Amino acid sequence: MMGLEELCPCCVLPNVAIAFILGSYCISISAGGVLNFLHRNFIHPDGTVAWFLKWLHRIVCGFLLLFGLVLLLLANQPELRAGLFSSVCTRFISRDPALLPLRCQLAQQAMGRTMELGPGPGTNFKCWNNGKHKMTEWIGIEPNQNFAEAITAAKQEHRLASLPTKLVWRKGEELDIEAGSIDTVIGVHVLCSVDDMRQVLQEVERVLKPGGKFLFLEHVLDPDQKSWRGLVQKAIAPIFYILGNGCKFHHTGQELEIWAGRYGLDLQLEHVAAPIPLWPMKPHVSGSATKPQK
Numbered sequence: 001m002m003g004l005e006e007l008c009p010c011c012v013l014p015n016v017a018i019a020f021i022l023g024s025y026c027i028s029i030s031a032g033g034v035l036n037f038l039h040r041n042f043i044h045p046d047g048t049v050a051w052f053l054k055w056l057h058r059i060v061c062g063f064l065l066l067f068g069l070v071l072l073l074l075a076n077q078p079e080l081r082a083g084l085f086s087s088v089c090t091r092f093i094s095r096d097p098a099l100l101p102l103r104c105q106l107a108q109q110a111m112g113r114t115m116e117l118g119p120g121p122g123t124n125f126k127c128w129n130n131g132k133h134k135m136t137e138w139i140g141i142e143p144n145q146n147f148a149e150a151i152t153a154a155k156q157e158h159r160l161a162s163l164p165t166k167l168v169w170r171k172g173e174e175l176d177i178e179a180g181s182i183d184t185v186i187g188v189h190v191l192c193s194v195d196d197m198r199q200v201l202q203e204v205e206r207v208l209k210p211g212g213k214f215l216f217l218e219h220v221l222d223p224d225q226k227s228w229r230g231l232v233q234k235a236i237a238p239i240f241y242i243l244g245n246g247c248k249f250h251h252t253g254q255e256l257e258i259w260a261g262r263y264g265l266d267l268q269l270e271h272v273a274a275p276i277p278l279w280p281m282k283p284h285v286s287g288s289a290t291k292p293q294k
């Protein structure tokens with residue numbers, strides 16, 4: 001599967017930031033030209049309107065330049081990007097209650113030996129609060145070690161001390177888990193972030209027991225390619241990739257269908273408009289894929 005940088009060489013991260021800064025500079029020069037034209041022909045140069053437009057121009061251009069510099073810094077510093085993302089995810093994204101009903105409807109189906117892909121700050125622990133679960137063991141597969149403290153805190157906060165838990169600091173593409181040993185694999189907003197979705201799905205199928213389930217809830221590229229939302233998703237993708245520490249918009253539903261078809265899994269997939277405030281992230285797929293009994 002191609003990565004963003006192979007699909008679009010201009011999307012190599014520092015280039016995105018430089019393109020943003022150059023774009024902002026061009027906008028700033030053009031807006032300055034328009035303002036001069038207005039002053040000479042329509043607006044009194046010492047009036048309130050001229051003063052307001054001058055300051056609006058300065059503030060917007062200053063903001064764009066600052067944002068571009070932040071992008072440039074994050075694009076060049078993967079450690080900083082991972083640290084900042086974990087902190088934003090822990091403090092804000094994981095506390096947003098809007099997705100909780102959909103998330104918990106899925107997470108509460110987890111049973112037996114459960115492996116969670118990309119648990120982040122342990123957001124799903126809320127759904128299993130105070131022993132409300134059917135899991136016998138939880139294994140978290142998380143490459144970003146900045147989440148360590150938040151996961152421990154979430155386990156305590158949601159009184160899950162009696163649940164045996166283990167964190168493995170690695171990527172879902174390279175699991176060191178025995179084949180056919182897991183009852184449930186769960187992933188919420190993870191397939192968007194992995195480097196190679198097909199490799200991760202292949203690993204999921206390998207570790208599942210016969211009859212085991214993969215539970216997923218993922219934000220996706222709008223299935224209607226010509227929709228406004230699809231266009232916006234494509235336009236913001238390079239910036240989203242930097243700010244979301246590798247987050248992308250994919251045709252995840254199609255990838256899941258191809259994967260399930262190849263390995264004979266029983267796929268139950270639903271397209272849902274998630275009730276979250278970020279409009280470009282609303283299209284989701286949710287459901288399960290069950291590995292056939294031998």
Ligand SMILES: C[S@@+](CC[C@H](N)C(=O)[O-])C[C@H]1O[C@@H](n2cnc3c(N)ncnc32)[C@H](O)[C@@H]1O
Binds near residue numbers: 173
């Ligand atoms: C958007 S966050 C979602 C966190 C959490 N699941 C939630 O719903 O709040 C994506 C998570 O996937 C993790 N991740 C990124 N690449 C991964 C990979 N290759 N394998 C497993 N997890 C990965 C990130 O570190 C992050 O914790």
